[in-house]
Amino acid sequence: MAAGRKSVSLRRESYRSSSTKVFNYHNDGPLRDEVVGSRHSHDARSGFHGGKEEREQGEICVERPSGLPPPEKKRKFSPIIWDLAEEVARKSSRSGVSQVPPVSPLHPTVLRSPGAGGVVRAPSLNSTTALPQEQSQKYYRDVDVEEENDVQGWNITKSRWASDGLSPSGAGDEHKRCRVSSSPETGEFRRECSESTVTRSSGSSGRDYNLCSSAEDTDDDENEFLIESKDVEEQSNVSDSSSDSDEIGVSTYAQRNINMLQSCRSVCEFEMIKKINEGTYGVVYKARDKKTGEIVALKKVKMLDREGFPMSSLREMNILLSFNHPSIVDVKEVVVDDYDGTFMVMEHMEYDLKGLMEVKKKPFSISEIKSLMQQLLEGVKYLHGNWVLHRDLKTSNILLNSEGELKICDFGLSRQYGSPLKPYTPVVVTLWYRAPELLLGAKEYSTAIDMWSVGCIMAELIAKEPLFKGKSELEQLNKIFQTLGTPDEKIWPGLSKLPGSKAKFVKQPYNMLRKKFPATSFTGSPVLSELGFDLLKKLLTYDPAERITAEEALCHDWFQEGSLPKSDFNPIFPSW
Numbered sequence: 001m002a003a004g005r006k007s008v009s010l011r012r013e014s015y016r017s018s019s020t021k022v023f024n025y026h027n028d029g030p031l032r033d034e035v036v037g038s039r040h041s042h043d044a045r046s047g048f049h050g051g052k053e054e055r056e057q058g059e060i061c062v063e064r065p066s067g068l069p070p071p072e073k074k075r076k077f078s079p080i081i082w083d084l085a086e087e088v089a090r091k092s093s094r095s096g097v098s099q100v101p102p103v104s105p106l107h108p109t110v111l112r113s114p115g116a117g118g119v120v121r122a123p124s125l126n127s128t129t130a131l132p133q134e135q136s137q138k139y140y141r142d143v144d145v146e147e148e149n150d151v152q153g154w155n156i157t158k159s160r161w162a163s164d165g166l167s168p169s170g171a172g173d174e175h176k177r178c179r180v181s182s183s184p185e186t187g188e189f190r191r192e193c194s195e196s197t198v199t200r201s202s203g204s205s206g207r208d209y210n211l212c213s214s215a216e217d218t219d220d221d222e223n224e225f226l227i228e229s230k231d232v233e234e235q236s237n238v239s240d241s242s243s244d245s246d247e248i249g250v251s252t253y254a255q256r257n258i259n260m261l262q263s264c265r266s267v268c269e270f271e272m273i274k275k276i277n278e279g280t281y282g283v284v285y286k287a288r289d290k291k292t293g294e295i296v297a298l299k300k301v302k303m304l305d306r307e308g309f310p311m312s313s314l315r316e317m318n319i320l321l322s323f324n325h326p327s328i329v330d331v332k333e334v335v336v337d338d339y340d341g342t343f344m345v346m347e348h349m350e351y352d353l354k355g356l357m358e359v360k361k362k363p364f365s366i367s368e369i370k371s372l373m374q375q376l377l378e379g380v381k382y383l384h385g386n387w388v389l390h391r392d393l394k395t396s397n398i399l400l401n402s403e404g405e406l407k408i409c410d411f412g413l414s415r416q417y418g419s420p421l422k423p424y425t426p427v428v429v430t431l432w433y434r435a436p437e438l439l440l441g442a443k444e445y446s447t448a449i450d451m452w453s454v455g456c457i458m459a460e461l462i463a464k465e466p467l468f469k470g471k472s473e474l475e476q477l478n479k480i481f482q483t484l485g486t487p488d489e490k491i492w493p494g495l496s497k498l499p500g501s502k503a504k505f506v507k508q509p510y511n512m513l514r515k516k517f518p519a520t521s522f523t524g525s526p527v528l529s530e531l532g533f534d535l536l537k538k539l540l541t542y543d544p545a546e547r548i549t550a551e552e553a554l555c556h557d558w559f560q561e562g563s564l565p566k567s568d569f570n571p572i573f574p575s576w
């Protein structure tokens with residue numbers, strides 16, 4: 001290890017050892033056992049086509065290896081976004097509809113959803129407060145508010161960037177638009193800048209698929225909200241007299257959080273170095289904190305033409321400010337400029353995985369891939385353990401630094417999940433990484449969608465190109481079926497109930513995945529052992545209820561076999 005370089009494993013150990021200091025709830029243990037139990041009982045339908053040998057390969061690990069560290073710490077803060085629960089509570093008590101009760105994070109269980117979307121590997125409802133199913137379905141029909149509402153357990157009053165004087169429930173002083181005076185230096189931050197590093201993916205197109213291709217988006221409440229002061233005023237007035245409209249309730253909530261920006265520092269306190277990249281929702285800059293000299297990444301929220309401050313950015317800020325994990329990009333604070341621009345101050349990472357793979361001549365070695373996969377799975381496990389689905393895992397949303405540390409970024413599409421399952425939009429996750437249940441229109445889905453994306457990323461790390469590169473949803477499904485075999489009700493119970501399952505798909509009786517990842521290679525690409533292939537096929541299992549979880553994947557034997565995960569590699573040198 002180079003002198004002074006932090007080893008990934010050391011970094012993780014120190015992270016874990018500090019875990020007890022922070023607000024902590026966890027759902028380790030029973031969850032895992034039950035998932036494993038269910039998996040064993042469903043062994044016959046591995047969700048995987050192919051020969052008998054394939055089906056019999058590698059049982060997933062059942063026991064947590066002895067000596068594994070204790071459960072990790074969870075959020076650094078609880079996100080303020082979930083304050084909205086209060087509004088829903090008020091609203092539904094008025095409409096006489098029962099509330100979905102608090103979700104207890106302490107009673108994990110595995111629930112099979114009524115639809116075919118899969119299993120909620122989530123903490124269960126506390127049995128004393130759980131609603132009968134018909135009642136919770138009525139809740140969905142009558143109270144189709146912002147998705148965040150469904151979990152009432154987090155009753156958060158403020159986040160790191162909420163000033164003390166602002167109570168989330170107090171509405172009195174929340175109508176004013178945030179404006180922070182700044183020094184003339186602000187100008188330097190607004191100058192045009194187009195320089196971009198070679199190791200960045202060139203923008204991102206994926207979200208486009210997500211946001212415009214379905215009219216059903218609405219039930220996911222992916223609405224963006226206008227936060228202009230005039231409208232805020234109007235909306236507040238309306239909401240004072242009647243908060244029966246979901247939109248009003250959510251907007252009031254949004255304005256409250258935006259107004260918390262009043263206590264933020266100005267972006268003038270940073271010196272812009274260069275523009276790094278631009279996505280759908282933000283422009284990312286490399287900058288230096290003038291006070292400390294620290295190099296950071298500033299993500300400027302792109303205001304939407306008509307709607308103003310995007311709800312997705314608000315979600316992202318809330319989630320990232322509340323999270324604390326070595327595999328999740330750290331957001332330090334939010335700063336603002338004179339023109340109502342809002343920036344997230346993040347730790348700076350040198351590369352994103354997509355850009356890096358585009359320019360990297362040599363493929364990653366197996367031990368490097370193991371390290372990346374391990375870090376990615378740690379991050380996903382943390383998210384899922386904290387009730388968050390990322391919903392947009394892809395290589396351009398995975399950041400790396402020169403020490404080989406990996407961090408997940410871009411939480412604009414992420415959302416909390418809970419049980420019982422609520423219908424969400426199936427139009428999430430960039431097409432190439434989108435799980436088959438989403439492509440087939442499942443509205444009840446859970447953590448398994450992220451695991452499919454992790455499988456696609458693992459395959460891409462090995463092959464150095466995306467596994468399924470469809471141009472439309474149908475083509476994407478056909479590409480998946482051509483490689484993994486066309487699924488049927490036997491290997492994926494509930495498949496026929498999915499809205500898209502009646503379409504005419506290619507008929508492919510065999511699983512051809514191993515052909516794509518042969519055990520020997522003459523091309524110099526890394527060779528995937530039987531165990532590695534076993535993990536890959538468990539990630540790419542059709543039936544979401546059978547798909548491996550992040551926690552299970554982390555103790556897969558592949559990580560212990562042969563070349564171990566490399567904890568201190570430089571992704572650029574000497575591979576370049």
Ligand SMILES: Nc1ncnc2c1ncn2[C@@H]1O[C@H](COP(=O)(O)OP(=O)(O)OP(=O)(O)O)[C@@H](O)[C@H]1O
Pocket residue numbers: 200201203204205206207276277278279280281282283284297299329346347348349350351352396397399409410411412
């Ligand atoms: N902390 C960071 N350090 C360095 N670069 C970053 C950082 N965060 C993001 N980037 C770069 O900026 C790009 C866009 O960031 P991000 O995905 O968060 O924006 P977005 O607008 O939400 O994108 P999308 O179009 O995928 O929704 C990333 O792919 C990465 O190249």
